[in-house]
Amino acid sequence: MTSVVERLRGDRTAFSVEFFPPRDEADEAILWRSVRELEGYDPAYMSITYGAGGTSRDGTIRSIARVATETTLVPMAHLTAVNHSVAELRNVIGWYAAVGVRNILALRGDPPGDPYGEWIPHPDGLNYAEELVELVRSLGDFCVGVSAFPYGHPRSADLDADTKYLVRKLNAGADFAIAQLFFEADDFLRLRDRVAATGCEAMVIPGIMPLTTPRTLRKTIELSGAQAPRWLLDRLEPLSGDAKAFRAEGLDVVTELGERLIAEGVPDLHFYTFNRSKATRELITRLNLVPARVPPG
Numbered sequence: 001m002t003s004v005v006e007r008l009r010g011d012r013t014a015f016s017v018e019f020f021p022p023r024d025e026a027d028e029a030i031l032w033r034s035v036r037e038l039e040g041y042d043p044a045y046m047s048i049t050y051g052a053g054g055t056s057r058d059g060t061i062r063s064i065a066r067v068a069t070e071t072t073l074v075p076m077a078h079l080t081a082v083n084h085s086v087a088e089l090r091n092v093i094g095w096y097a098a099v100g101v102r103n104i105l106a107l108r109g110d111p112p113g114d115p116y117g118e119w120i121p122h123p124d125g126l127n128y129a130e131e132l133v134e135l136v137r138s139l140g141d142f143c144v145g146v147s148a149f150p151y152g153h154p155r156s157a158d159l160d161a162d163t164k165y166l167v168r169k170l171n172a173g174a175d176f177a178i179a180q181l182f183f184e185a186d187d188f189l190r191l192r193d194r195v196a197a198t199g200c201e202a203m204v205i206p207g208i209m210p211l212t213t214p215r216t217l218r219k220t221i222e223l224s225g226a227q228a229p230r231w232l233l234d235r236l237e238p239l240s241g242d243a244k245a246f247r248a249e250g251l252d253v254v255t256e257l258g259e260r261l262i263a264e265g266v267p268d269l270h271f272y273t274f275n276r277s278k279a280t281r282e283l284i285t286r287l288n289l290v291p292a293r294v295p296p297g
């Protein structure tokens with residue numbers, strides 16, 4: 001099974017896609033239609049997020065197993081330490097390995113119900129993503145990624161502390177980091193520079209949200225943990241009542257962001273797809289990220 005790092009070794013910027021586990025049969029159908037629509041575009045890898053509770057966690061394991069066994073995609077499974085003992089984490093990692101998943105995004109996760117609430121570790125569990133990176137690496141030949149935060153993680157005291165712990169988890173055995181959502185290319189590039197300035201050579205990958213609706217804009221602002229710049233709100237907010245115009249302008253904004261990041265030599269654009277493929281397909285086409293062998297149309 002190919003690793004994410006092997007897939008990102010080329011000279012050109014690649015693209016990858018992120019999904020969440022389906023909640024019901026209707027969700028499942030949407031997810032699989034999108035997976036099949038994107039498969040022919042040959043994304044570098046496809047990831048599935050890991051939820052806070054039982055059913056959603058089963059959904060991640062089931063779906064990623066299906067990706068590994070029934071598609072040509074390179075699967076990456078997310079895993080968090082939330083409400084898990086070390087024994088349970090070992091079990092999940094064992095499941096991933098058993099179905100052929102070699103790539104894991106190792107995360108601490110948020111307290112269920114309140115992402116800004118106090119972190120309470122499982123009595124037999126882990127405290128930080130760094131420990132999960134070490135655990136995954138100790139259990140087999142995995143390619144491991146971690147998360148990074150262009151504006152700093154909401155719980156970090158300042159950017160210096162944030163960078164210190166990010167680099168610690170990379171040095172603990174992670175091969176790359178995927179960045180949380182951000183608004184301007186420079187916000188991401190400053191994060192990349194902070195990591196590089198420590199001497200750490202791990203890849204840092206930007207996370208990209210197709211801004212197709214006011215909801216995706218709100219979600220981007222919420223997840224980024226920062227205030228949206230005035231120029232962005234001025235471009236999109238007046239179009240809130242016109243779905244078509246909002247989508248067109250939103251995709252222009254994301255195309256401009258992607259062009260700048262590609263010019264800066266990022267290895268990969270990681271798209272948060274919300275389990276739909278249309279906007280991502282449009283963006284990768286506009287950004288010339290579609291491999292030559294994919295027929296047009």
Ligand SMILES: Cc1cc2nc3c(=O)[nH]c(=O)nc-3n(C[C@H](O)[C@H](O)[C@H](O)COP(=O)(O)OP(=O)(O)OC[C@H]3O[C@@H](n4cnc5c(N)ncnc54)[C@H](O)[C@@H]3O)c2cc1C
Pocket residue numbers: 048049050051052078079080105106107108109110127128129130146147148153154155156157161162165166169178179180181207
């Ligand atoms: C690309 C991406 C994908 C994600 N996927 C998921 C998902 O699938 N499921 C999900 O639930 N959540 C997901 N998240 C959200 C993530 O779980 C939360 O943001 C969580 O709050 C932080 O996780 P982390 O792995 O960055 O934590 P950590 O790296 O452990 O950091 C948490 C905080 O502790 C600090 N810290 C780290 N180590 C130490 C130390 N040794 N001593 C003191 N302080 C320390 C850090 O600076 C930071 O402030 C994702 C985030 C991103 C960016």
